[in-house]
Amino acid sequence: MSSHSAPVTLAIHLALLSCISFGGFPSVLPDVHNFVTANGWVTDQEFTNFFALAQAVPGPNMILLMSFIGWKVGGVPGAIVSAIATFAPACAMYFAAHQLSDRFRDAAWQIIVRRGLVPLTIGLVIASGTVMARAGDAKWQGVALTIATAGLMIRTRINPLWILAGGGAFGGLGLL
Amino acid sequence: MSQVSTLTERNSDQRVMLAALFTEFLKVSLCSFGGGLVWARRSVVDQRHWMSEHEFADTLSLIQFLPGPNVIGIAVCVGAKLRGAAGALAALSGFVVIPCAMGFALGALYLQSAKLPVVQNILGGVSAVAAGLLIATGVKLLMPHLNRPVAVLFAALAFAGIVFTKAPLLVVLLGLAPLSIAVAAVESGRAQ
Numbered sequence: 001m002s003s004h005s006a007p008v009t010l011a012i013h014l015a016l017l018s019c020i021s022f023g024g025f026p027s028v029l030p031d032v033h034n035f036v037t038a039n040g041w042v043t044d045q046e047f048t049n050f051f052a053l054a055q056a057v058p059g060p061n062m063i064l065l066m067s068f069i070g071w072k073v074g075g076v077p078g079a080i081v082s083a084i085a086t087f088a089p090a091c092a093m094y095f096a097a098h099q100l101s102d103r104f105r106d107a108a109w110q111i112i113v114r115r116g117l118v119p120l121t122i123g124l125v126i127a128s129g130t131v132m133a134r135a136g137d138a139k140w141q142g143v144a145l146t147i148a149t150a151g152l153m154i155r156t157r158i159n160p161l162w163i164l165a166g167g168g169a170f171g172g173l174g175l176l
Numbered sequence: 177m178s179q180v181s182t183l184t185e186r187n188s189d190q191r192v193m194l195a196a197l198f199t200e201f202l203k204v205s206l207c208s209f210g211g212g213l214v215w216a217r218r219s220v221v222d223q224r225h226w227m228s229e230h231e232f233a234d235t236l237s238l239i240q241f242l243p244g245p246n247v248i249g250i251a252v253c254v255g256a257k258l259r260g261a262a263g264a265l266a267a268l269s270g271f272v273v274i275p276c277a278m279g280f281a282l283g284a285l286y287l288q289s290a291k292l293p294v295v296q297n298i299l300g301g302v303s304a305v306a307a308g309l310l311i312a313t314g315v316k317l318l319m320p321h322l323n324r325p326v327a328v329l330f331a332a333l334a335f336a337g338i339v340f341t342k343a344p345l346l347v348v349l350l351g352l353a354p355l356s357i358a359v360a361a362v363e364s365g366r367a368q
Contacts, residue, residue: 021243053283056299059205059275060212062245067280068287083276087268090244094252095264101238102257112364116357117237119327120349122317123334124240125213129310130339132303142304149308153214154315157222160214161207164305171301172294 006041007074011085014066018089025062025086032069041073063087141176192226192258198270200224201251205275212247212271214309217316220254227254229320236317240349248272326363330356 013035021028029051036042042050047069054065063083070082104110133146149163170176204215213236220226227235235257239249248271255267321327330352337348 018244021245025245049287050283052299053286054279055303057279057282058208059279060208060245060248060272063248063272063276064279064283067276068283071280071284079280083272087245087248087272090242091248091252091264091268093242093244094239094249095256095261097238097242098235098253098256098264108364112360113357114234114237115327115360115363116330117241117353118233119318119321119324119330120334120352120356121233121237121240122314122321123331123336124338124348125236125317126311126314126331127335127338129307129312129314130335132310133307142300145301145304146308146311149305150312150315153309153312160218160305160309163309164302167301167305168298169301171304172298174297176297176300176304 006039007070007078007081009039010036010041010070010073010078011081014082014085015089018086019093021090032066036069036073042069046072060087139176141170145170145176192263194259194262194266196224197255197258197263197266201255201267201270202274204251205271206278208247212250214306214313216247216250216254217313220250226258229317231257233317233320326359330359 014032017028017031018025033047037044037047050065050068050072054061054068057064063086066086067079067083071079074081101110129146129150133143145167149167152158152163153160200219204212204219207215217232221229221232235250235253236246239246239253242249248268251267251271252264255263255265257263259266318328318331321331333352334348337343337352341348343351
């Protein structure tokens with residue numbers, strides 16, 4: 001494969017994945033990993049580093065991860081093309097779905113479907129927080145921090161940035 | 177709920193500026209360590225009152241069943257609700273363009289420097305807090321549904337499906353959705 005077509009191949013692959021990534025982009029991450037390592041564009045170690053980094057900086061994590069991979073494959077243009085391929089197809093679908101659901105907003109069947117789906121969505125949000133906590137919190141201090149944060153967020157209107165800064169300070173001082 | 181009625185009034189009287197959509201989602205994106213949902217709910221529901229708690233949960237369930245990076249879906253749907261296609265585009269650009277460029281520059285810098293252990297420790301603390309914030313956001317979304325035991329039950333089942341069985345998300349959703357919708361249909365049949 002000639003090197004100038006690699007970013008294009010990557011972008012097409014990412015756009016396809018964007019269309020089938022039900023439940024968010026993390027669900028197709030294993031596929032992205034296999035695709036880019038099999039092509040020899042990114043090593044295992046690089047992929048892991050990109051992932052950790054994308055989680056650590058604010059902003060749309062998955063788009064950022066794909067842009068790091070695109071950067072490795074084709075420089076800054078590669079990064080931009082990969083980022084766009086990651087979100088553009090899904091965004092078109094979001095918009096179409098929103099317009100459709102808005103048109104039938106008051107239809108009886110839609111109210112029923114919404115009443116059925118909303119509790120599941122909420123359960124999943126709490127579950128992802130829990131899964132994240134278990135991945136990060138090896139020790140009791142981490143668990144305590146997670147629980148304290150949840151309590152503060154529910155009870156007060158404190159700006160979460162302060163809690164994040166506090167958590168970072170705790171960790172930086174080696175207390176976790 | 178009075179909040180809902182003021183919402184509709186505001187939307188018809190006073191159109192949200194495209195610039196406000198852009199800057200609000202720029203803010204959401206720049207704040208969202210470890211996931212944007214926490215910040216999206218805080219901005220859209222608590223601060224701007226662009227959607228009620230119910231509408232936000234509705235939007236989230238719509239997005240959950242579509243592919244793609246979900247938090248971006250919130251930007252697109254909130255923008256589309258308030259100002260149509262232009263609004264969706266404004267919210268999306270605020271969410272993606274500047275934060276991605278900044279994150280990319282930061283990341284590229286970091287990848288070319290040495291990796292300090294203290295940075296790893298700080299990241300550990302931040303991620304524990306991020307997890308707590310996400311749990312709290314879910315609990316807040318659940319509050320308006322506490323008077324419906326069935327809703328709480330299905331939320332608990334979805335939670336358990338992910339946390340205890342480690343089944344893929346799609347399996348959990350497709351397994352529970354038909355049941356949950358059927359129960360809601362029976363409920364509304366009884367109500368009539």
